[in-house]
Amino acid sequence: MSLSSVVIVGAGQAGFQVAASLRQGGFTGRISLINNEPGLPYQRPPLSKAYLLGKITASNLAFRPEAFFDQQQIELLQDDAIAIDRQNQHVVLASGKSLQYDHLVLATGAHNRPLSVPGDDLQGVFGIKTLADADALAPRVKDARNVVVIGSGFIGLEFAAVAAALGASVHVVDLGDRPMARAVSSEMAAVFRQTHESWGVQFHFHQGVTRLIGENGQITAIETTDGKVLPAELLVYGIGVIPNITIANEAGLAIENGIKVDANLLTSDPHISAIGDVACFPCIQNEGEHTRIESVPNAMEQARTVASRLLGNASPFNALPWFWTDQGNLKLQIAGLSSGYDNTVILGSEATQQFSVLCFRKGQLVAVESCNRPGDHLAGKKILSRPPELTSAEASAPDFDLKTWELAHRP
């Protein structure tokens, strides 16, 4: 396949990485990277933690400095893709420009699911998705005394840990029965709950929000579904995201919980790939089910897979999913997907906050969740990436050590 132009829509982690990997792999054609946000492409994970605490500056968030894009001849366009003309292989931009592509990569990401309750237009209500969101939020966190967080996923809890560390009284409201219910085992969730509570965070589970209460346009409190009123000068919500499928859908590409792609990350049009948060791909770690994964490592690996294919080395995407979150002194790293697990084995000590939860499904190891045990995380990644499989019986033996087992079972 000979390509002379690649257009990438979306300059987040996935889109940027395609451009970088193509150049690193020797691609000499035109690369256009369409960024619908101002400034240089940047990493998002620190926005809900280190960046709010001032531990990392905006210039350090950029993936690369401006000169990199010139040196590598990556055309960075501050613009928005509004339509795809598949017949003529053109992308139409909001500015009126039209870009021809030999191959198009859709890395359009996702946007925050809106809160959609009365009062959600009050000042002091924030989602955290963009640098602009974090910049608007940062000065308010330092002064806020009463903070409410809606949703106890990674983003909500990372923010709760920041707000608590800065001295605010923090209430977290969630429809589920435990923190990070979608992502981690109940054993891991229990330790995160206790630790957050030790920082003064108060949880309200099985609760939704009925309305936000304000004065002079500024939020002052919220009301929960059981009628409780919680004071709030600041509210942050993190209740999931919605994939940005509009242009793909309007162009007639197959859609299924995102842009549907095959094992090679190709959409229903062989000239168009989709990657990152927006892509719904057949996931071997999820029994081949079409799955959408919202994580930086997934975005990076999918980008590399597509870049390799465009450079002539096609291979199906099969990277092990992994995730991390930093909350206060807790570093949680997850290797694999724990969905549908039916058995767990705990290694280490929950009391010292250094432990791992091995999640098994039908006797097979499917995920390793490590809290402040990064060695277990790396061992878990290796074990999950290849046979032989660790059984729960072996892992339950006294003095079982994951790292030792991995070393002893290397091929």
Added chain:
Amino acid sequence: MPTITLIEHNGTQHSIVGEVGQSVMQAAMNAMIPGIQGDCGGACSCATCHAYVDEAWVKSVPPAEECESDMLEFASARQDNSRLTCQLVIHDDMDGIVLHLPESQY
């Protein structure tokens, strides 16, 4: 600005200029050095920016903190002089430092 030399496993040598306060990982990624992945962006979460500090320079870098040494314990082909370059913050005394890259980050 300190100069850093990175030598790939195949012997290819790269001399790059880093900024004080930046990590060696970031400087290497800005210069497109093959072999430094930096998947987690410097959060000490992935161990894909592993390198060996040249023996002559080991004393010029501060020792690894707990998270880094725990990750390193499990990096591929770990040696005594192994470091995660996201945790190596460039300072003036590192001008001329030499690092060797492992065969693979995985």
